[in-house]
Amino acid sequence: MATERSPEFRVRVFGRLACFTRPEMKVERVSYEVMTPSAARGILEAILWKPAIRWIVRAIEVHAPIVFTSFKRNEVNTRARTPSAGHVAGKDLFEPYFADEDRAQRNTLALRDVDYVVRAIFVMTERAGFDDNLTKFVEMFRRRLEKGQCHYMPYLGCREFTASFEPAPPDRAPPALSKPLGWMLHDLDFGPPVRPRFFAAKIDNGVLHVPPFETTTPASVSALGGAP
Numbered sequence: 001m002a003t004e005r006s007p008e009f010r011v012r013v014f015g016r017l018a019c020f021t022r023p024e025m026k027v028e029r030v031s032y033e034v035m036t037p038s039a040a041r042g043i044l045e046a047i048l049w050k051p052a053i054r055w056i057v058r059a060i061e062v063h064a065p066i067v068f069t070s071f072k073r074n075e076v077n078t079r080a081r082t083p084s085a086g087h088v089a090g091k092d093l094f095e096p097y098f099a100d101e102d103r104a105q106r107n108t109l110a111l112r113d114v115d116y117v118v119r120a121i122f123v124m125t126e127r128a129g130f131d132d133n134l135t136k137f138v139e140m141f142r143r144r145l146e147k148g149q150c151h152y153m154p155y156l157g158c159r160e161f162t163a164s165f166e167p168a169p170p171d172r173a174p175p176a177l178s179k180p181l182g183w184m185l186h187d188l189d190f191g192p193p194v195r196p197r198f199f200a201a202k203i204d205n206g207v208l209h210v211p212p213f214e215t216t217t218p219a220s221v222s223a224l225g226g227a228p
Contacts, residue, residue, distance in 0.1 A: 004124040004134045008058065010168035011118045011145060013043055017069070018156030018163075019110040023185060023196060029108040031157065033066045033179065034203065037210045038187040039157055040118045043165065046154035048141045052128035057120045060208040061174040064115035071110070076102045114156060117168045174206025181208075186216045195219070 013035070020032040020039050037057045044055045122141075124134060144150070145167055154163040184201035188194060197216040201208060 006053075006122045006134060006138050006141075008119055008121050009141065009145070010170070011044065011047075011120070011165055012063075012116070012168040012172075013040075013118055013154070013156075013163050013165050014064075014115040015156045015161060015163045016113060017110050017161045018114045019108060019161060020157040028106050029110070029158075031068070031110050032184060033111075033181055034062055034208055035060050035114070035116050035118075035156070036185050038185060040116075040120065041187065043118065043154040043163055044120055044122075046150045046152050047144050047165065048137070049151060050132075050137065052125055052132040053122040053137050054125050055120055055122045056213075057118060057210050059119040059210055061117035061119070061172075062115075062177060062203060062206050062208065063117060063172070063174055064113055066177075066179075067112045069110055069112040070107060072105050072107050074103050075106050077104050078102050110161070111156075117172060117174070177203055177206045179203045186210070186213060189213075189218055 018031065018035070019029055020034070020036045021029045022032055037060070040057045040060055041055050044057075122137065124132070145165070148166065150165075154165060155161055156163045179202065181201040181203065183198045186197045186199050189197050195218045197213065197218050199211050199216045
């Protein structure tokens with residue numbers, strides 16, 4: 001039986017700041033030129049996420065000039081550690097942590113005044129229940145999109161860069177912008193093992209066309225040496 005697919009949705013997403021970090025940059029954040037498919041999926045899931053559906057991003061239209069901005073932020077050097085079984089049981093004590101002693105100032109190269117239209121569909125999954133059907137979730141998403149409702153505030157790469165969203169006007173056409181982008185992160189393949197998957201990205205007349213996930217290239221971040 002063929003997988004049930006929704007009609008294509010067009011969602012306008014915009015904000016003052018965005019940072020879709022390139023994974024090969026280890027220390028300082030450097031953004032891709034446009035939103036990545038995984039970031040677009042995250043925004044759609046912030047509006048509507050259910051185990052019964054899976055979002056598929058088809059294209060991202062770029063409706064604002066690509067403008068970078070740079071600023072510095074205070075960050076800590078140490079990653080948060082996963083609590084041990086002893087910590088969870090209350091038997092071990094956490095060592096004190098002082099952020100002032102672990103702080104570093106790092107540069108962020110972000111995007112300014114971004115404006116996109118995300119074109120996407122969703123498909124029904126094997127986790128759909130007896131009462132779940134395509135029409136139910138199509139109407140639910142349209143209602144939430146029109147009212148500006150979401151499960152949590154969507155963001156543009158970093159949680160502090162909140163995103164606004166609304167239905168995209170049907171007659172809104174992207175500007176004539178074309179540019180190669182090199183390797184771009186599509187999404188994570190949760191495997192096992194967990195691996196990022198990449199594709200040769202380019203903006204063609206203002207549109208970043210997203211290939212099917214199955215056709216992308218699995219790779220380790222360390223293997224990325226440049227554009228394909």
